[in-house]
Amino acid sequence: MTVSAPRILVTGSAGFIGFHTCSRLLDQGSTVLGIDNFSSYYDVTLKEKRTALLAEKSGFSLARISIEDQAALEKAWIDFKPDVVIHLAAQAGVRYSIEAPRSYVGANIVGTFNLLELARHHPVRHFLAASTSSVYGANTHMPFEETQRTQTPLSLYAATKGATELIGHSYSHLYGTPMTFFRFFTVYGPWGRPDMALFKFTRAILAGEAIDVYNNGAMVRDFTYVEDLADAIVRLIQAVPGRVAVEGDSLSPVAPFRSVNIGAGTPTQLMDYIGELERALDKTAIKNFMPMQQGDVPATEASSALLKHLTGAVPETPPSVGVPAFVKWYLDHYRS
Numbered sequence: 001m002t003v004s005a006p007r008i009l010v011t012g013s014a015g016f017i018g019f020h021t022c023s024r025l026l027d028q029g030s031t032v033l034g035i036d037n038f039s040s041y042y043d044v045t046l047k048e049k050r051t052a053l054l055a056e057k058s059g060f061s062l063a064r065i066s067i068e069d070q071a072a073l074e075k076a077w078i079d080f081k082p083d084v085v086i087h088l089a090a091q092a093g094v095r096y097s098i099e100a101p102r103s104y105v106g107a108n109i110v111g112t113f114n115l116l117e118l119a120r121h122h123p124v125r126h127f128l129a130a131s132t133s134s135v136y137g138a139n140t141h142m143p144f145e146e147t148q149r150t151q152t153p154l155s156l157y158a159a160t161k162g163a164t165e166l167i168g169h170s171y172s173h174l175y176g177t178p179m180t181f182f183r184f185f186t187v188y189g190p191w192g193r194p195d196m197a198l199f200k201f202t203r204a205i206l207a208g209e210a211i212d213v214y215n216n217g218a219m220v221r222d223f224t225y226v227e228d229l230a231d232a233i234v235r236l237i238q239a240v241p242g243r244v245a246v247e248g249d250s251l252s253p254v255a256p257f258r259s260v261n262i263g264a265g266t267p268t269q270l271m272d273y274i275g276e277l278e279r280a281l282d283k284t285a286i287k288n289f290m291p292m293q294q295g296d297v298p299a300t301e302a303s304s305a306l307l308k309h310l311t312g313a314v315p316e317t318p319p320s321v322g323v324p325a326f327v328k329w330y331l332d333h334y335r336s
């Protein structure tokens with residue numbers, strides 16, 4: 001699939017999902033401006049290495065700025081003149097939002113607001129932004145459909161992401177900006193985030209250390225392989241919200257705005273995910289079973305029907321393929 005919009009501004013380009021998204025866009029011939037502040041939330045060398053790979057591709061440029069720095073952001077935006085914006089920069093992590101709540105308000109609320117203000121004054125063809133499956137919060141009706149209520153977040157992380165969807169909707173209504181908010185479901189794969197389960201477990205198992213297994217392992221996640229996710233993001237660029245709703249659509253009745261799940265709809269038990277990792281590493285994990293953590297949700301399962309309607313494809317890579325792919329990358333990256 002080709003991307004007709006040639007100039008794409010991607011925030012969070014040094015991040016896990018930003019890196020994979022930029023990589024795919026550049027391979028398809030787009031011109032990409034990456035924006036990233038290289039936050040020290042996790043190992044900055046990983047972000048530098050991802051960026052070095054992007055810099056080898058033609059069409060990529062980088063602005064090392066924070067989305068909280070409105071003046072710097074505005075200059076970068078005006079100089080680049082994007083047709084499309086893909087906003088992935090965020091303070092991520094569900095459980096860390098208990099420890100460091102203020103960083104979530106700054107990056108997620110203020111940062112997103114700055115970008116929306118720029119889209120208001122310098123219109124783009126499509127503004128796409130990352131939200132999360134965590135917005136479904138206390139909902140228990142599975143699969144999670146985009147038309148469900150999302151008023152019961154269980155963490156500040158989820159609350160800030162839900163708030164950006166609401167703020168986005170108001171701007172889409174007021175200024176006519178076409179907007180799509182992606183709800184990601186536990187994304188994993190090569191170049192992954194060191195604060196997430198797969199990376200933490202791999203490091204611990206290889207070091208002969210115990211892994212912490214929350215809620216005694218009684219957790220379910222609709223894990224999404226990152227290559228599938230990047231493919232869905234790129235396809236959704238073309239699905240500019242208009243006036244006509246498709247079946248099961250979350251399209252706003254008053255604005256060119258929708259939220260869409262990016263998930264496979266094939267949930268996996270946490271213990272099975274750990275089992276895939278043990279097989280890939282050929283090592284049994286020492287397991288430290290722990291209680292439920294504050295802010296966590298016990299289960300997620302995406303309805304992928306809307307994504308299928310909009311793009312013709314849904315994530316298909318199962319953990320039995322994706323987990324070994326992560327392990328191969330991890331061993332190549334850290335053992336060479």
Ligand SMILES: O=C(O)[C@H]1O[C@H](OP(=O)(O)OP(=O)(O)OC[C@H]2O[C@@H](n3ccc(=O)[nH]c3=O)[C@H](O)[C@@H]2O)[C@H](O)[C@@H](O)[C@H]1O
Nearest residue numbers: 092093094132133134184185186196197198212213214219
């Ligand atoms: O889709 C989302 O809404 C979120 O996905 C991701 O959150 P999670 O689903 O929590 O991912 P992840 O850490 O891989 O934990 C996976 C499972 O392992 C459990 N888990 C985790 C760590 C640990 O040490 N032990 C453990 O049992 C853990 O309790 C969970 O059951 C993103 O980080 C987040 O930014 C957000 O986008």
